[in-house]
Amino acid sequence: MGYEQGSSNLIRLVSSQPDTQKIPQTTFSEDTVDWFRKQRSGHMAKWLFSSPKFDGDKACGATVWEKVIAQAKTNSDYYVFQDELSIINAALPKLKNHFKSPLTLVDLGPGSKDAIESKTCPIISELHSLVRQYISIDTNQDFLKSAHQIISGYYPQVANGSLCLDFIEDSFRFPAKENTTVGLVFGITLCNMLIDPREKDLSIFLLASSFRRLRSHFSTAEGYLIITQDTNQDERKLKAAYTAISEYFYPLLHRIRRDLAVFGNYDPKNFSLDLQFIKETKAFSVSFVADKKMTFTVDGNLINLKAGDRLYMGNSFKFDKTQFLEVANSAGFSHIETIEQPNNPCILHIMKTK
Ligand SMILES: C[S@@+](CC[C@H](N)C(=O)[O-])C[C@H]1O[C@@H](n2cnc3c(N)ncnc32)[C@H](O)[C@@H]1O
Numbered sequence: 484m485g486y487e488q489g490s491s492n493l494i495r496l497v498s499s500q501p502d503t504q505k506i507p508q509t510t511f512s513e514d515t516v517d518w519f520r521k522q523r524s525g526h527m528a529k530w531l532f533s534s535p536k537f538d539g540d541k542a543c544g545a546t547v548w549e550k551v552i553a554q555a556k557t558n559s560d561y562y563v564f565q566d567e568l569s570i571i572n573a574a575l576p577k578l579k580n581h582f583k584s585p586l587t588l589v590d591l592g593p594g595s596k597d598a599i600e601s602k603t604c605p606i607i608s609e610l611h612s613l614v615r616q617y618i619s620i621d622t623n624q625d626f627l628k629s630a631h632q633i634i635s636g637y638y639p640q641v642a643n644g645s646l647c648l649d650f651i652e653d654s655f656r657f658p659a660k661e662n663t664t665v666g667l668v669f670g671i672t673l674c675n676m677l678i679d680p681r682e683k684d685l686s687i688f689l690l691a692s693s694f695r696r697l698r699s700h701f702s703t704a705e706g707y708l709i710i711t712q713d714t715n716q717d718e719r720k721l722k723a724a725y726t727a728i729s730e731y732f733y734p735l736l737h738r739i740r741r742d743l744a745v746f747g748n749y750d751p752k753n754f755s756l757d758l759q760f761i762k763e764t765k766a767f768s769v770s771f772v773a774d775k776k777m778t779f780t781v782d783g784n785l786i787n788l789k790a791g792d793r794l795y796m797g798n799s800f801k802f803d804k805t806q807f808l809e810v811a812n813s814a815g816f817s818h819i820e821t822i823e824q825p826n827n828p829c830i831l832h833i834m835k836t837k
Contacts, residue, residue, distance in 0.1 A: 514526055524794070526677035528769070544731060569827055570823075570831045582613055584662065587659035673693050691814050694810060694815070697814075713829050714802070754774060773790055774790060819832075
């Protein structure tokens, strides 16, 4: 597998042979049917971020996300965004102790414009003369386009490319030009696992597997990972935090009605949001609970829901620091340094490929 610089200046992957290890992606329709039938749980969060398609469209997760993050910057119980920013800023002056030679920066899941400007750009500015190449990798094309635009605008001297790939499920190597690659994973992405939050040991297994997949993409002699983690296990604070952004979860129920063929008595108003911290698995879990009996079809698939049926929508796992580092170590990353601040549950690890 190699890469080429396209006319649009986006790096496109070119595969010389079929990628036999590629796992077929499920569609929104399949994921939704499995969710309503409780055949799979915790996997719907990846569909939350949807752009509105007409005036008054309630399937507007992307717009609501921008709004809740703007609130989180001023006064909100949703601490994750601000506390992660704070720990990234605290780490900045330490970066030059670890990185001394020219490097390729790989942004794994750059996310929205705001996230790139507030989290990725400060890293590039801090390591300014060393960052020679920037590669953003995301499954969301819109995020890749905005990452490309922002980085080209602020850092025209940095070679800039994007890969529309799944960095957990796809097999590929980072197309790094420099001898050192530094991967960034911000937004607690690895802990937002698309699994049933009640399954004991599954999250640890998946975390290890995700680290192993990340490790497999490094192609240079020297590889580093800068990754943040939320270690908060205080149920009251977690509930307050996710309640503050609860408006962000509802557009999913509207997206189902907008983007799929739904017939019967499905109505987003017939669901209540429920937030739980499952101590045994350390999952902070977001569910929708059916308030009444509903019978409907989704793309021709019959769904029957009873009042009280709980549908696990998405999770953020709140692992201990030691547990997280042990898993990373078992998957091929040795610990270099962890940056911590008093009263900040978000911590930042610098790791090196073994
Ligand atoms: C939780 S958001 C974090 C965004 C941003 N880094 C931040 O700090 O706010 C996760 C981002 O990673 C992307 N993403 C999540 N899982 C991914 C995967 N397995 N492969 C590629 N992109 C993924 C999402 O599309 C989104 O842009």
